[in-house]
Amino acid sequence: MRLPVRLGSRSRIAAMIVATLMIGTLTTSCGIKPHSMKHAAIIDVNWSEDQNRDGAKPELAATADSNPKQDSGITLATATPPKSKPNAPAKAGTAEQAGKTSTTPPVLPPVPILLQKPTEPAVDYVPKKGAKLVALTFDDGPDGRFTPEILSILKASKIHATFFTVGIQVNHYGSMMKRIKAEGNEIGNHSYSHKDLSKLDRNQILSQIKQADVLINKQCGYVPRIVRAPYGAVSPLLRTIMKENHRDLIGWSVDTRDWAGSSVATMRANVNKNTHPGGIILMHSFGSKLDNTVQLLPLIIKDLKNKGYTFVTVSELLAAKADAKAKAKAASQSSQSKK
Ligand SMILES: [Zn+2]
Numbered sequence: 001m002r003l004p005v006r007l008g009s010r011s012r013i014a015a016m017i018v019a020t021l022m023i024g025t026l027t028t029s030c031g032i033k034p035h036s037m038k039h040a041a042i043i044d045v046n047w048s049e050d051q052n053r054d055g056a057k058p059e060l061a062a063t064a065d066s067n068p069k070q071d072s073g074i075t076l077a078t079a080t081p082p083k084s085k086p087n088a089p090a091k092a093g094t095a096e097q098a099g100k101t102s103t104t105p106p107v108l109p110p111v112p113i114l115l116q117k118p119t120e121p122a123v124d125y126v127p128k129k130g131a132k133l134v135a136l137t138f139d140d141g142p143d144g145r146f147t148p149e150i151l152s153i154l155k156a157s158k159i160h161a162t163f164f165t166v167g168i169q170v171n172h173y174g175s176m177m178k179r180i181k182a183e184g185n186e187i188g189n190h191s192y193s194h195k196d197l198s199k200l201d202r203n204q205i206l207s208q209i210k211q212a213d214v215l216i217n218k219q220c221g222y223v224p225r226i227v228r229a230p231y232g233a234v235s236p237l238l239r240t241i242m243k244e245n246h247r248d249l250i251g252w253s254v255d256t257r258d259w260a261g262s263s264v265a266t267m268r269a270n271v272n273k274n275t276h277p278g279g280i281i282l283m284h285s286f287g288s289k290l291d292n293t294v295q296l297l298p299l300i301i302k303d304l305k306n307k308g309y310t311f312v313t314v315s316e317l318l319a320a321k322a323d324a325k326a327k328a329k330a331a332s333q334s335s336q337s338k339k
Contacts (some may be wrong), residue, residue, distance in 0.1 A: 141285030167192035167212035177219035252282035261289035
């Protein structure tokens, strides 16, 4: 896949600044694609590469999704459009031949896909006073190569992270999903097949989210509350749909650009320079250039711990932000009542 319009470096820098600013509200900005379309190409290639990669054979071979490029891996009863073809000519040997009047089947609207309400257990997290929180996030997995290494580092460091998983990968790496959850990490929805959701219509968006929901729920026992749009590409429609369905759209404040094969030194400097309290760091747990991610992880955990950061999951971060907001509101109400 080629990028139809390449942004100039100035535009890219501007887009990154805007994206970073928007992340403060924990939502991705409309139309901005910090991953860039290069990422799109990498992701697509990776998924097809994964079918042949040594040591990363799908655990659930010969499942309904033998071809990850197809979106039809799961049959959703509610996603099946009516099979009527209103304008199709009558076939020979049908009612017309029998001298009967042919009737055009009515045009029915597509059956809307309904999302289940999130069933992820509520997180009640109140940080210690003055705590500096940061959330590590890993997109596009799980896989059989990088995800286990990342999980082992997190476990050894006694911290938890958040994995935004892609339905196709969830289907192939069910036991890795169970391990992510068993080790105390959080799981988010990153669509079924990593489509740019900002370019899809309502039912296509719902289908992408629902298919991932179903697979995640099957492996981990809950429907996630948090969603990260592939490429960070968010349309007003996606935002509306997420709101209607009680989902939180999650962006990031630091993009390590690990997917592009950035050097460990570059990524480490970037994380140290740009991480602020309440930040969300974007990395990946599936891709072709993630050896550096595995090397980077223990280093930034050490760096950020030395700076006094506490590592939390995204939902813990959201809970802490909600708690801080509620406390600030109560404080302002109490100061107003004293006047
Ligand atoms: Zn992604």
